[in-house]
Amino acid sequence: MSLFSGPVxxxxxxxxxxIADHLEIPQDERDRLLMPKRAIAVSCPIHMDNGRTAVFQGxxxxxxxxxxPAKGGTxxxxxxxxxxxxxxxxxxxxxCALADLPYGGGKGGIAVDPLALSKRELENxxxxxxxxxxxxxxxxTDVMAPDLGTNEQVMAWFMDxxxxxxxxxxxxIVTGKPVGSGGTLGRREATGHxxxxxxxxxxxxLAIDPTNATAIVQGFGNVGSHAALxxxxxxxxxxxxxxxxxAYYDPKGFDVRAAIDHVARHGVLKGFADAANIxxxxxxxxxxxxxxxxxxxxxxxxxxxxxxxxxxxxxxANGPTTPEAxxxxxxxxxxxxxxxxxxxxxxxxxxxxxxxxxxxxxxxxSKDEVMDRLERALDRSWNQVVERARQDGIxxxxxxxxxxxxxxxxxxxxxxxxP
Numbered sequence: 001m002s003l004f005s006g007p008v009x010x011x012x013x014x015x016x017x018x019i020a021d022h023l024e025i026p027q028d029e030r031d032r033l034l035m036p037k038r039a040i041a042v043s044c045p046i047h048m049d050n051g052r053t054a055v056f057q058g059x060x061x062x063x064x065x066x067x068x069p070a071k072g073g074t075x076x077x078x079x080x081x082x083x084x085x086x087x088x089x090x091x092x093x094x095x096c097a098l099a100d101l102p103y104g105g106g107k108g109g110i111a112v113d114p115l116a117l118s119k120r121e122l123e124n125x126x127x128x129x130x131x132x133x134x135x136x137x138x139x140x141t142d143v144m145a146p147d148l149g150t151n152e153q154v155m156a157w158f159m160d161x162x163x164x165x166x167x168x169x170x171x172x173i174v175t176g177k178p179v180g181s182g183g184t185l186g187r188r189e190a191t192g193h194x195x196x197x198x199x200x201x202x203x204x205x206l207a208i209d210p211t212n213a214t215a216i217v218q219g220f221g222n223v224g225s226h227a228a229l230x231x232x233x234x235x236x237x238x239x240x241x242x243x244x245x246x247a248y249y250d251p252k253g254f255d256v257r258a259a260i261d262h263v264a265r266h267g268v269l270k271g272f273a274d275a276a277n278i279x280x281x282x283x284x285x286x287x288x289x290x291x292x293x294x295x296x297x298x299x300x301x302x303x304x305x306x307x308x309x310x311x312x313x314x315x316x317a318n319g320p321t322t323p324e325a326x327x328x329x330x331x332x333x334x335x336x337x338x339x340x341x342x343x344x345x346x347x348x349x350x351x352x353x354x355x356x357x358x359x360x361x362x363x364x365x366s367k368d369e370v371m372d373r374l375e376r377a378l379d380r381s382w383n384q385v386v387e388r389a390r391q392d393g394i395x396x397x398x399x400x401x402x403x404x405x406x407x408x409x410x411x412x413x414x415x416x417x418x419p
Contacts, residue, residue, distance in 0.1 A: 002035075003039060003082065004036075004039075004082060004083045004086045004087075005083045006081060006083030006084060006087075007298065008083060008084040008087040008088075008297050008298065008319065009083035009084065009086050009087040011087065011297070011298065011319060011322060011323060012086075012087035012090045012091060012319070013034060013087075014323045015323060015401065016030075016033070016034050016090065016401075016405070017030070017034075018323070018398075019398065019401045019402055019405050020033070020405070022394070022398060022402060023402055023405065023406065023409075025405075025409065029409070032412065032417075033405065033408060033409055033412070034090065036061045036062065036063045036064075036086050036089060036090070037062050037063060037064050037065060037104075038061070038062040038136070039059070039060075039061045039062075039082060039085075039086065040059065040060045040061070040133065040136050041057065041058070041059050041082060042057075042058045042059075042060075042129070042132035042133070043055050043056075043057060043058075043132075044056045044057070044058050044110065044125060044128045044129050044132060045128070046121065046124040046125050046128050047124060048121055049118050049120060049121060056110050056111060056112050056125060057080075057110065057111045058108070058109065058110040058111075058129045058132065058133075059080065059081075059082050059085045059108060059109055059110075060074075060085070060106070060107070060108035060133055060136065060137070060142070061082070061085045061086045061088075061089040061106065061107055061108070062089065062104065062105075062106045062136075062141075062142055063086075063089040063090050063092065063093045063104055063105035063106065064093055064104040064105065064408065064412075065104045065141070066104060066408065066411045066412050066415060067096070067097070067101075067102050067103060067104055067407075067408070067411050068101075068102035068103045068104065068140075069103060069104070069106075069138075069139070069140050069141050069142055069143050070089070070103065070104045070105060070106030070141070070142040070143070071092065071096060071101070071103035071104070071105070071106055071142075071143050071145070071349060071352065071353075072088065072089055072092040072105055072106035072107040072108070072144070072145065072147075072349075073088075073107060073108070073144070073145045073146055073147025073148075073150070073176075073348075074107075074108040074109055074110075074129075074144050074145070074146070074147055074150055074154075074158075075107075075108075075109040075110075075147035075148040075149050075150060076109065076110050076112050076113075076114040076125075076148070076149030076150050076154075077109065077111070077112070077113075077114075077148050077149050078111060078112065078113045079111075080109035080110060080111040080112075081111065084109075084297075085107045085108060085109050086107075087297075087319065088105075088107035088318055088319075089105045089106050089107040090105060091105065091318055091319060091341070091342060092104075092105030092106060092107060092349070093105030093404070093408055094342050094400075094401050094404030094405060094408070095341075095342040095343075095345075095346050095349060095404065096349060096404075097403070097404040097405070097407040097408050098342055098343060098346065098381055098384075098385075098400055098401075098403050098404040098407075099346050099349065099350055099353075099377060099381055100380075100381075100407070101349065101350065101353050102353075103143075103349070103353070104408075106142050106143075106144075107147075108129075108133070108144060109147070110125065110129055112125065112149075114149045114150070115267075122154070123157055126150075126154045126157040126158060126161075127157050127158075127160075127161045129158075130157070130158045130161040130162055131161055131165070134161075134162060134165055137162075137173065138173065139170060139172040139173055139356075139360070143172070143173065143174065143175060143352075143356055144158055144173070144174045144175075145174065145175045145176045145348070145349070145352050146176040146222075148221070148296070151176075151222075152176060152177060152178045152183065152188070153178070155174045155175070155176045155177045155178075155183075156177055156178055156181050158173070158174045159171060159173055159174050159177055159181065159182070162174075169182075171359040172356055172359035172360050175187065175352035175353075175355040175356055176188075176352060176355070177355075182355075182358075182359050183355060184351060184354055184355035184358055184364065184365070184370055185364075185365070185366065185367035185370055186351055186354075186367050186370035186371050186374065187348075187351045187352065187355055187370075188222065188226075189222075189226040189229075189230075190347040190348050190350065190351035190352075190374060191222070191223045191226070191227075191316065191345050191347045191348035192222065192223045192224065192225065192226025192227035192228075192229070192230060192294070192316070192347075193226055193227075193230050193347055193371070193374070194344070194345065194346060194347020194348070194350070194374065194378055195223065195226075195227035195230070195292055195294065195314050195316040195344055195345060195347070196226075196227050196229075196230025196231050196234070197230070197347070197375055197378055198314065198339050198343065198344055198378060198382060199215075199227075199231060199290050199292070199312060199314045199339070200234060201379075201382055202290075202312045202314070202337050202339055203289070203290075203312065205337070205386070206311060206312070206337060208289055208311065208312075210231075210234045210235045210236050211234075211235035211236075213235075213236045213237070213289040213290065214236065214237045214238075214239045214251075214253070214287075214288045214289050214290070215228070215231045215236050215237070215238050215239065215240075215288055215289065215290040215291070215292065216238075216239060216240030216241070216249070216283060216284070216286060216288045216290070216291050216292070216310070217231075217238060217240065217241050217242075217292045217294055217316075218240075218241075218242050218247075218280075218283060218284060218291070218292065218293045218294060218295055218299065219242065219243060219293065219294035219295030219296070219316070219317060220241050220242065220243040220259065220263060220269050220294075221243065221294070221295070223294045223316045223317070223345065223348075224241075224243075224292065224294035224295070224316060225256075225259070225260050225263065227292050227294055227314075227316055228241060228256045228259070228260075228292075229256050229257065229260065231256075231290065231292075232256040232257075236289075236290065237253035238253055238254050238256050239251055239252075239253050239254070239286070239288060240278075240283050240286055240288065241254060241256075241259060241269065242269065242280055242283055242295075243263075243268060243269040243270075243295075244268075244295075245268040245269060245270035246268070246269050246270040246271075246272075246274070246277065247277070247278050247279065247280040247282075247283040248269070248272065248273050248276040248277060248278060248283075249276055249278040249282075249283055249286050250273070250276040254273065254276075258272075259272055259273075281304065284299070284300065284304055284307075284308070285304060285307040285308060285309055286309060287309040287310075288309065288310050288311075289310065289311045289312060290310060290311070290312045290314055291308065291310035291312070291313050291314070292314040292315075292316050293313075293315060293316060293317050293320035293321075294316030294317050294345075295317050295320070296317060296320070297317065297318060297319035297320060298319060298320065298321075298322050299317070299320050300313075300320055300321040300322065300325045301322050301324060301325055302322065302324040302325050302327075302328055304325065305321070305324075305325035305326075305328035305329055305332075306328055308329075308332075308336060310336060311335075311336065311337060312336070312337050312339065313329070313336055313337070313338045313339065314339045314344050315338070315339060315340055315341035315344045315345065316341075316344060316345050317341065317345065318341055318345065319341060320341065321338075321341075326395070326397060329395070330395055333395060337396070338395065338396050338397060339396065340385075340396050340397040340400045340401070342400050342401065342404060343378075343381055343382065343385055343396075343400045346377075346378065346381065347374055347378060350374055350377050350378070351370060351374055354370055354373060354374075381400075384403055385399045385400045385403065386399075388400075388402065388403060
């Protein structure tokens with residue numbers, strides 16, 4: 001019986017075995033490639049503002065350390081469980097390998113609604129979680145980053161807690177920190193910028209004029225808002241946006257900067273343009289050139305895949321499309337061009353790598369240098385994926401995952417099995 005279960009882990013496992021079949025990987029190699037190296041579960045007791053003590057469950061999964069330290073975000077969400085975290089760590093492994101970064105996949109999280117905590121409680125929980133993780137993480141072992149429900153401030157608390165225990169400042173223990181605390185320029189917008197950049201690559205390939213194109217962005221957090229802004233800045237009309245509180249659709253388009261300002265003031269998208277309210281699921285099937293799911297896993301199922309009315313599916317979230325939906329998209333491959341998640345949202349981990357390198361060297365780059373290096377890295381991965389897909393006559397997701405899995409497998413075979 002496996003420790004890992006649940007629909008998200010089952011999805012990651014199914015995806016891997018499909019790729020393993022495609023690559024003809026022997027059965028006796030598959031568990032070593034798929035199963036996480038290490039899974040940590042911790043209890044995080046903290047003092048609440050009302051004087052009582054509350055205990056929250058936290059997790060961290062390190063998928064493999066073959067190519068370097070584990071790398072991945074830490075999410076604070078009520079739905080967090082060990083299966084979901086393991087799946088996200090597995091996807092991070094293929095993503096890092098596809099981008100040719102010296103990392104294995106990692107992921108962590110706490111089962112909590114961060115919006116239900118005061119700032120003091122959030123700090124207490126963040127510091128306690130890092131305190132519990134100290135025996136298992138380090139700049140050469142596992143480097144954390146922000147994810148759903150966490151941000152630069154949480155990373156600063158993580159870094160400070162780890163540093164206090166080491167007796168020296170260790171900025172390279174986390175990425176996604178404030179710039180003044182060892183963070184890098186460009187990290188905040190990196191993932192969304194990458195989604196927009198690769199969407200334009202796809203538009204160019206399909207001969208779509210951005211100034212006549214439309215986009216729908218599902219999820220208006222850090223990734224979605226920067227993706228929408230990047231698209232709008234190049235002339236794309238953003239006709240649909242949503243977050244966990246509301247969904248809006250208007251063929252006339254929205255002022256993306258005004259939507260971002262609204263969220264900055266109120267914390268949510270609700271109240272921005274209520275006259276354009278639409279069902280959140282129905283938003284995904286409205287006509288557009290680019291559909292960018294930038295929220296959570298498994299939002300595009302088989303039924304929605306049949307109803308998609310886009311030319312480009314730019315997966316800003318991790319695992320937004322189920323394997324059943326993938327089969328539908330394979331049948332619609334001449335209609336819908338898929339930019340798979342491990343390519344489309346890799347901008348965040350690529351710039352996290354840049355931040356880690358800068359912290360290790362204590363030598364920092366300008367924003368222009370960061371963004372130029374990011375676009376060149378994404379361009380290399382894009383070219384490899386589309387060429388592999390063309391050469392082998394396979395889907396873009398199959399091509400992307402095949403490249404990532406092959407690189408991890410090659411490294412494991414070269415290193416051998418110890419002892």
